Amino acid sequence: MKNMIYMPLLAFAGALTLITGCATTPVTREVTLDRQPRTASKLEAQDTRRAVEKMVEAMLQDIDIDELREDHPHLPARPVVDFFAVKNATSGHVDTKSFTDSLRVALLKSRKFRFVDRTRDTETIDEMRRQARGGLVDPDKAIAAGQQIAAQMQLMGRVMDDKTKVGRTTDVYYKFTLELLDMTSGEIVWADEHELRKETTRPIF
Numbered sequence: 001m002k003n004m005i006y007m008p009l010l011a012f013a014g015a016l017t018l019i020t021g022c023a024t025t026p027v028t029r030e031v032t033l034d035r036q037p038r039t040a041s042k043l044e045a046q047d048t049r050r051a052v053e054k055m056v057e058a059m060l061q062d063i064d065i066d067e068l069r070e071d072h073p074h075l076p077a078r079p080v081v082d083f084f085a086v087k088n089a090t091s092g093h094v095d096t097k098s099f100t101d102s103l104r105v106a107l108l109k110s111r112k113f114r115f116v117d118r119t120r121d122t123e124t125i126d127e128m129r130r131q132a133r134g135g136l137v138d139p140d141k142a143i144a145a146g147q148q149i150a151a152q153m154q155l156m157g158r159v160m161d162d163k164t165k166v167g168r169t170t171d172v173y174y175k176f177t178l179e180l181l182d183m184t185s186g187e188i189v190w191a192d193e194h195e196l197r198k199e200t201t202r203p204i205f
Contacts, residue, residue, distance in 0.1 A: 041163075041172045041200040042092065048099050051176045051194045056106040058192045059178070065112055074184055075152055080114045081107075082151035082183070090161040090174070103157070103178075116151050153189075154181040168202040 069075050083104055086096040107113055155178065162173045173195070180190040 041170050041198045043094055043174060047196055049102065052099065052102040052106060054194050055176065055178050055192050056103065059190060060110050060112065063190055068189060072182055078112065078114050079153050080116060080149055080151045082154040083115050083117050084156050086157035086159060089158050091163060094159050096159065116149060152183060154183050169199060171199045173197050
C-alpha cells in the first residue's frame, strides 16, 4: 500500500524537476554569455584612467623638486616639461590622446611642473603664420616665432602589449611606461611602469 502511495509522488516530483530544469536553462545560458564580453581583452576607459592615476601618484611621490635640483642645479623651481604624445606600441587601437590628456591635466594640478605641448606644434605654427599673413592683427602684438618657452625636461610614454591564445582563451598583457628625461644631461631622472592583464574566453557556441 505504501509503495502505491509513493509511486505517484515520485512521478510528480520527477515531472516537477523536469519542468523546472527546462524553465531555468535559457536563463543560465544568458548569464553565461553575459559574462563573456567580446571586447574584454581590449583596453577600456577605466583601464587607462587607472593607469594614469597610479603613474601620476608614483611620479609625484618619487620626485622631490628640491632634491632633484641638487643633482641638476640648472633646473628652476618649477621645471618646464616637454610633453610628447603617448605612443601606441600595441597590436590594436588605443586611445593614447585620452591617456596623454589625462596625464597632462593631473600633473598640471600638482603645481610641480610647467608644460609645453609638442603635440600641437603644427597648429601653433600655422596660427602664427595666419596672423602674420591675415593683416587683422597689429604686427607689434602678433605672436612671433621663437618666443615659446624652452623646456628643461622631457616626458615620454608608450603602451605595449603581448597577446597569447590558448584554445578559446585570449590572454593580453599590457604595459604602460613613462620616462622623465633631463634634456641638458640626457639623464633619465624618473621612470615607472604600470602592468595590466586581461583575459577573455569565447563561448563554445
